[in-house]
Amino acid sequence: MTNPALAVVDDPGALGLCPARLERIDGWMRRLVDEGRLAGLSVAVERRGRLGFFRAHGRSDLARGRPFADDTIVRIYSMTKPLTSVAVMMLYEEGRFQLDDPVTRLLPEFAGMRVLTGGNRARPETEPARREITIRDLLTHTAGLTYGFMEATLADEIYRREGIDFHRRDASLAEVVERLAGLxxxxxxxxEWNYSVATDVLGHLVAVVSGIDFASFLRERVIGPLGMADTDFHVPADKLPRFAANYIYDRERRLKLYDDSVETAYASPPAIASGGGGLVSTAADYLRFCRFLLNGGQLDGVRLLGRKSVALMLANHLPGDLAAMGTPRFAESSYSGIGFGLGVSVMLDPARAQILGSPGEAAWGGVASTAFWIDPAEDLSVVLLTQLVPSSALPIRRELRVLAYAALTD
Structure with missing residues (x-):
């Protein structure tokens, strides 16, 4: 069933949006599809809690000829992370822990951590960690963890060798976290700021603290109460016709199937519910999550977080921007002028970021080129859904930001 949020688009002019300039987004979307750069995509722009623009173009599945529609389900990958952060903040509000608590208070396997200083795969050289990892370190990707898929450092290589993969089907969340803690x-x-599996560790922390498995916690305490009807860690059989295929470019920059919409691991529940990148969702569902954040932790009379907790999430927790925290090897954002909060990037300075925006704007994206941002100063939410890996293949996020902000008239 289509979410009513996308059934009716309000008068853009009444929301301070220029209809003619919004049509530029439509033309941009059509070009991406017509030129074969994307199979399909959708864009939703909401202001003051009302939908001012929604369009979908192209195909969700090229082989089967299915249109990309308002209810198309996609892999949102790392756009899962903000939902996991909300789950953590809900337990924080219950007094279960403090953000600066050592994570060993809840996950003792992280005691006695060591840090790489050199060496090689056969004989890595390490030194003792100068302090313990805190829960805030995990939320801000400053814990010293990494991702094996980046293939840029010795630590990444060790992750791959030891099977640190939160999408594997032959281990539990607890088992992979325990293995990770020994590296x-x-x-x-x-x-340093290093994009990492930290949010997957937080999913395990939620399970340990709450006493229920992470997938159940997220469904029962976050996804269900927010009315995100099509968001889950897998796609049930009756919804598979709405599930999009995922694509990658071949050497000639032509679209090639990366993951089928039917013959896919997402057709059954995973062994591990990845808090860092396991969810599927729709435009309507993710707009509800955006509205929840912009409303200061409540939606349609349901409050999951206090407004001060949401404000803390959306504040920059780094001493500067990402560029000042070492040299990030990968992120779902640019580095200069961008800080990081508790699970989301935070705009600090649009001039330094060299892009339109507002200080305090929060955002993130997924590896299949999906993205969202919320701008409290403009009471604006934008959700972009498509399925192309990796997210660095096209600069569509920055292009859309310019098009969307250029449509503001008040």
Whole structure:
């Protein structure tokens, strides 16, 4: 069933949006599809809690000829992370822990961590961590963890060798976290920003603290109460016809199937519910999540977080921007002028970021080129859905930001 949020588009002019300039987004979307750069995509722009623009173009599945529609279900990958962060903040509000608590208070397997200083795969050289990892370090990607898929450092290589993969089907979340805790860190806790599996560790922390498995917690405490009817860690059989295929470019920059919409691992529940990248969702569902954040932690009379907790999530927790925290090897955002909060990037300075925006704007994206941002100063939410890996293949996020902000008239 289509979410009513996308059934009716309000008068853009009444929301301070220029209809003619919004049509530029439509033309841009059509070009991406017509030129074969994307199979299909959708864009939703909401202001003051009302939908001012929604369009979908192209195909969700090229082989089967299915249109990309308002209820198309996609892999949102790392756009899962903000939902996991909300789950953590809900337990924080219950007094279960403090953000600066050592994570060993809840996950003792992280005691005695060591940090890589050199060496090679056969004989890595390490030194003791100068302090323990905190829960805030995990939320801000400053814990010293990494991702094996980046293939840029010795730590990444060790992750791959030891099977640190939160999408594997032959282990539990607890087992992979325990294995991870026995490996050396990439950097000293708190000293560098490195995109990482930290949010998957937080999913395990939620399970340990709450006493229920992470997938159930997220469904029962976050996804269900927010009315995100099509958001889950897998796609039930009756919804598979709405599930999009995922694509990658071949050497000639032509679209090639990366993951089928029917013959896919997402057709059944995973062994591990990945808090860092496991969810599927729709435009309507993710707009509800955006509205929840912009409303200060409540939606349609349901409050999951206090407004001060949401404000803390959306504040920059780094001493500067990402560029000042080492040299990030990968992120779902640019680095200069962009800080990081508790699970989301935070705009600090649009001039330094060299893009339109507002200080305090929060955002993130997924590896299949999906993205969202919320701008409290403009009471604006934008959700972009498509399925192309990796997200660095096209600059569509920055292009859409310019088009969307250019449509503001008040």
């Amino acid at each position: 050396p860190l990439l950097a000293q806790p708190g000293e």
